[in-house]
Amino acid sequence: xxxxxxxxxxxxxxxxxxxxxxxxxxxxxxxxxxxxxxxxxxxxxxxxxxxxxxxxxxxxxxxxxxxxxxxxxxxxxxxxxxxxxxxxxxxxxxxxxxxxxxxxxxxxxxxxxxxxxxxxxxxxxxxxxxxxxxxxxxxxxxxxxxxxxxxxxxxxxxxxxxxxxxxxxxxxxxxxxxxxxxxxxxxxxxxxxxxxxxxxxxxxxxxxxxxxxxxxxxxxxxxxxxxxxxxxxxxxxxxxxxxxxxxxxxxxxxxxxxxxxxxxxxxxxxxxxxxxxxxxxxxxxxxxxxxxxxxxxxxxxxxxxxxxxxxxxxxxxxxxxxxxxxxxxxxxxxxxxxxxxxxxxxxxxxxxxxxxxxxxxxxxxxxxxxxxxxxxxxxxx
Numbered sequence: 001x002x003x004x005x006x007x008x009x010x011x012x013x014x015x016x017x018x019x020x021x022x023x024x025x026x027x028x029x030x031x032x033x034x035x036x037x038x039x040x041x042x043x044x045x046x047x048x049x050x051x052x053x054x055x056x057x058x059x060x061x062x063x064x065x066x067x068x069x070x071x072x073x074x075x076x077x078x079x080x081x082x083x084x085x086x087x088x089x090x091x092x093x094x095x096x097x098x099x100x101x102x103x104x105x106x107x108x109x110x111x112x113x114x115x116x117x118x119x120x121x122x123x124x125x126x127x128x129x130x131x132x133x134x135x136x137x138x139x140x141x142x143x144x145x146x147x148x149x150x151x152x153x154x155x156x157x158x159x160x161x162x163x164x165x166x167x168x169x170x171x172x173x174x175x176x177x178x179x180x181x182x183x184x185x186x187x188x189x190x191x192x193x194x195x196x197x198x199x200x201x202x203x204x205x206x207x208x209x210x211x212x213x214x215x216x217x218x219x220x221x222x223x224x225x226x227x228x229x230x231x232x233x234x235x236x237x238x239x240x241x242x243x244x245x246x247x248x249x250x251x252x253x254x255x256x257x258x259x260x261x262x263x264x265x266x267x268x269x270x271x272x273x274x275x276x277x278x279x280x281x282x283x284x285x286x287x288x289x290x291x292x293x294x295x296x297x298x299x300x301x302x303x304x305x306x307x308x309x310x311x312x313x314x315x316x317x318x319x320x321x322x323x324x325x326x327x328x329x330x331x332x333x334x335x336x337x338x339x340x341x342x343x344x345x346x347x348x349x350x351x352x353x354x355x356x357x358x359x360x361x362x363x364x365x366x367x368x369x370x371x372x373x374x375x376x377x378x379x380x381x
């Protein structure tokens with residue numbers, strides 16, 4: 001009877017607390033694994049405590065170290081820790097989990113979230129761990145979609161998208177513009193530099209010129225580490241929300257990644273990141289967006305990355321040299337030599353170069369318009 005009285009007493013206390021705080025939201029459990037950090041596990045657990053104190057209805061479940069004040073699943077083995085995590089996710093006992101050293105399948109990559117230094121505006125770095133595709137250009141294209149999905153799941157209805165000025169950026173830009181022409185609504189950002197455009201410079205990253213900053217995963221990982229720890233010397237990540245959730249069109253676990261250097265503030269923010277994704281049903285958002293994308297030619301665009309015929313351009317003889325004074329920009333660096341050879345094939349002398357905004361092809365003034373038309377027709381620009 002005393003046990004029943006205690007249960008009823010706890011229930012009445014919870015009801016009274018909900019009335020007092022005007023909060024009847026259901027409790028949401030978010031997991032946090034504690035093995036594998038370069039910091040003492042209390043650094044992680046303190047982040048969990050701070051998150052729980054900030055948000056009513058949040059309960060953090062610890063997997064790894066035993067600790068007071070939390071539901072704990074104790075283990076000293078990282079493999080077992082991840083098995084426990086996966087089981088809790090698959091049974092729905094937790095709605096998301098924050099961890100490290102976790103291997104995602106090919107096709108899944110993570111979208112980090114960090115405030116940008118100039119104005120403190122948060123940006124989604126797409127992506128920061130994992131691999132969306134084996135081909136780098138295809139992966140960056142998919143990274144863009146993963147970034148958009150994550151931003152929407154965080155409540156941004158029309159996130160602005162910028163592409164960091166890296167190899168493959170121009171090819172990715174063309175593919176995204178094709179998707180937009182097909183009817184998919186993409187809100188392209190514009191660089192803060194005077195020439196504008198969706199291709200973002202390092203300045204734009206610092207200024208937060210776009211909600212979603214698209215990059216390859218390895219570059220994104222470096223950016224997250226630098227933006228998270230540039231004030232601490234590198235061994236303690238104090239800023240941001242970690243490396244984010246693993247997104248994949250056929251992946252349904254909400255697993256967010258931290259690094260071994262992530263400190264208490266990042267742990268807290270990562271838990272809150274996971275909580276909001278859970279509340280807004282990230283997995284449902286992924287499936288809705290995927291079905292939407294397929295209606296606008298996603299599969300055809302993905303196929304085009306694999307079936308590109310540009311690599312089959314035959315060897316051609318260079319035309320007679322002439323003075324070249326005009327530049328054509330907007331060509332991906334990986335396509336630069338092929339584009340130049342295509343002009344040679346049309347008996348137009350051209351030279352490759354690198355301008356301050358990226359790769360260029362130089363031609364004579366008399367051949368400028370003809371060259372541009374050929375490159376547009378062949379989808380190089």
